[in-house]
Amino acid sequence: MKTLIRTLVFAATAALMLPALASAADYPLPANPGKPSPRPGGSATLTVCKKGGKYKTIQAAVTAARSGDTIKICDGTYQEAATTTLAVQIEGAAKNRIKLIGNVKNPSKVVIDAAGKLDGIIINAANDVTLQGITAKNYFGNGFFAVNVNGYVMDHLRAYGGAKTGDNSYGLYAFNSIGGTMTNDEAYYNTDAGFYIGQTPVQVKPKRSIIKNISAWGNVLGWSGTNMRYVTITKSRFFNNGTGVVPNALTSELYPPEEDNVISDNDIYWNNYNYYRGSAFPKVTPGTGGIPYPVGIGLLLFGGRRQVVSNNRVFGNWGAGIGLVEQLTMSHSGTGYDHSQPVGDQPWKLKDNRITGNIMGNGGKDLNARDLAYDGSGSGNCFSDNKLSGGVVATTPAFTPTAFPACNPVGQPGPVNVFNGPAQDEAVNWALALAISGAPGGTIARAISPTYGGTSQFPTAPDGVWTLWNAKVKTPKAPW
Numbered sequence: 001m002k003t004l005i006r007t008l009v010f011a012a013t014a015a016l017m018l019p020a021l022a023s024a025a026d027y028p029l030p031a032n033p034g035k036p037s038p039r040p041g042g043s044a045t046l047t048v049c050k051k052g053g054k055y056k057t058i059q060a061a062v063t064a065a066r067s068g069d070t071i072k073i074c075d076g077t078y079q080e081a082a083t084t085t086l087a088v089q090i091e092g093a094a095k096n097r098i099k100l101i102g103n104v105k106n107p108s109k110v111v112i113d114a115a116g117k118l119d120g121i122i123i124n125a126a127n128d129v130t131l132q133g134i135t136a137k138n139y140f141g142n143g144f145f146a147v148n149v150n151g152y153v154m155d156h157l158r159a160y161g162g163a164k165t166g167d168n169s170y171g172l173y174a175f176n177s178i179g180g181t182m183t184n185d186e187a188y189y190n191t192d193a194g195f196y197i198g199q200t201p202v203q204v205k206p207k208r209s210i211i212k213n214i215s216a217w218g219n220v221l222g223w224s225g226t227n228m229r230y231v232t233i234t235k236s237r238f239f240n241n242g243t244g245v246v247p248n249a250l251t252s253e254l255y256p257p258e259e260d261n262v263i264s265d266n267d268i269y270w271n272n273y274n275y276y277r278g279s280a281f282p283k284v285t286p287g288t289g290g291i292p293y294p295v296g297i298g299l300l301l302f303g304g305r306r307q308v309v310s311n312n313r314v315f316g317n318w319g320a321g322i323g324l325v326e327q328l329t330m331s332h333s334g335t336g337y338d339h340s341q342p343v344g345d346q347p348w349k350l351k352d353n354r355i356t357g358n359i360m361g362n363g364g365k366d367l368n369a370r371d372l373a374y375d376g377s378g379s380g381n382c383f384s385d386n387k388l389s390g391g392v393v394a395t396t397p398a399f400t401p402t403a404f405p406a407c408n409p410v411g412q413p414g415p416v417n418v419f420n421g422p423a424q425d426e427a428v429n430w431a432l433a434l435a436i437s438g439a440p441g442g443t444i445a446r447a448i449s450p451t452y453g454g455t456s457q458f459p460t461a462p463d464g465v466w467t468l469w470n471a472k473v474k475t476p477k478a479p480w
Helices: 002-016 058-064 335-339 421-437
Strands: 045-048 070-073 076-078 086-091 099-101 110-113 119-124 129-137 142-147 152-160 170-175 180-183 186-188 193-198 209-212 215-217 221-226 231-234 237-239 243-248 262-264 267-269 297-302 308-310 313-315 320-325 354-356 370-374 382-384 394-396
Touching (some): 045 058, 129 142, 142 152, 186 193, 215 221, 243 267, 297 313, 320 421
Parallel strands (some): 076 110, 086 119, 099 129, 152 180, 170 193, 180 209, 186 215, 215 237, 221 243, 231 262, 308 354, 354 382
């Protein structure tokens, strides 16, 4: 009966939710870079300066550049117009391996003001392009966007959403792409996610995407990864978002579910930002698969296979520190399901995910409401060597070897999982409460540290069960 009630609630509330940003699209598969076609005599360096440079706009230099060229950008603010909807566009194999270099020591000094255009910089079907030392702001869609590429470098970038962003904006975004790196980057005030990798094609010899030393704060989601694969996220910070990190499976993009990702050695904390009640960006009510994003969660696996969540420091999240829930809104058949080209059987199921060695609660100084939450769905999902807070901090359901089975050695089959309907109902209701009242359900306010690593928590709401943004919030120290 509870399952039936839950299904009816989904149907009644789905119309209130915004869909995920990207719809399933038949993009061409990213190609291998091959050999570049540089200009005769070798690669060149082009300079963009407001005063004194040969090129006054970044787009003019990109248009003139050939494969392998470097474009150096002087300090300044640039309002670009590659098209009526795009600020800077790097497109096609003729632009393979181009480098756009701004101010690596201080990216805030080289600014692309998109002035409401869709993207700050878009890289489309140009492989191994490097973007470095640049800030994007006032974009309607994405700060930095790589699509249909094999390899990219996004380093020392800053993506600031804010008041002019659209309903579903991303700071740094790689879609339908193979490999790539995001390092030393910062993204904040984005209406969907600060960082996003999605619709990763299946690869016989996987080329991993490496994410290191990034900072995501003040976003609806710190990290979103719909159907992402072969991604390693490490030594990064996700804080003061609605939800910290959300790898997920959807049929609105190709190749569900998300698989073979590693999320290790990160700080995931204070993700209690209730943007429903006030934000630095336009009001949004986003969701995944018809369910609102659950404010107060540090890391959530919404479906997914063979993912490793290990050795992270997870604390101060007033819903749950780490949660696992099957993708219970995904259709199991039909045109949309078939068009998404699902990988393997039952892509909505959690399978062979390992949650190990995570440290919860910051030594008792910043407790989660619940350290772990798991609906028991799927198979082979396991939990070992996590340092739980204990005391007043529980798990959902109560911690037992059946509810949270230990991991077997790597290479051996995972344990048997036992579905827990009440635990799933509880987790879903935390999110659905946002659609009904604009407030997260099930949150429990805990004491927090004044600062952590040079950051401060957003102000606590008057009723104390979520945090709010206001104009007095200061930008924390960047990761560079």
